[in-house]
Amino acid sequence: MRFLAMKPLAFIARLAALVPKLRVNWIRFCGVFARNSKHRVLVTPAKRGKGNKTKAPDDGQDKTPVERRAAMSWAQRLKRVFNIDIQTCSECGGAVKVIACIEDPMVIEKILTHLNEKVTSPGTGLLPQVRAPPQAELFD
Numbered sequence: 001m002r003f004l005a006m007k008p009l010a011f012i013a014r015l016a017a018l019v020p021k022l023r024v025n026w027i028r029f030c031g032v033f034a035r036n037s038k039h040r041v042l043v044t045p046a047k048r049g050k051g052n053k054t055k056a057p058d059d060g061q062d063k064t065p066v067e068r069r070a071a072m073s074w075a076q077r078l079k080r081v082f083n084i085d086i087q088t089c090s091e092c093g094g095a096v097k098v099i100a101c102i103e104d105p106m107v108i109e110k111i112l113t114h115l116n117e118k119v120t121s122p123g124t125g126l127l128p129q130v131r132a133p134p135q136a137e138l139f140d
Contacts, residue, residue, distance in 0.1 A: 075098075086098075
């Protein structure tokens with residue numbers, strides 16, 4: 001086994017060199033996933049790449065940077081990452097419409113506290129009462 005002896009400050013300097021700078025992408029793609037690959041359009045979900053034919057804007061105005069980067073809605077991202085489809089009803093299969101988006105932390109805390117009190121109240125739990133394990137010697 002080989003060991004490298006170094007002073008603590010030199011060790012920290014080497015470790016710090018491995019930490020990436022803020023907002024710098026260190027991931028490098030090659031092959032069909034590379035930025036300039038003409039086949040990238042065929043394998044990426046957003047259809048981005050050198051082989052993509054860009055369409056001219058219909059109304060003559062350029063899109064804002066935010067609109068250009070918005071490839072998917074949050075509902076589409078939930079479905080893609082967690083396989084949760086919130087746009088389709090799980091019981092009837094119909095379309096679901098979002099009627100409210102609660103973002104205020106105080107309101108969220110009130111709702112969760114109310115739900116926690118409702119679940120932890122005695123007698124209303126979804127699980128049956130805890131009981132002892134079966135006695136194995138009775139079944140020999």
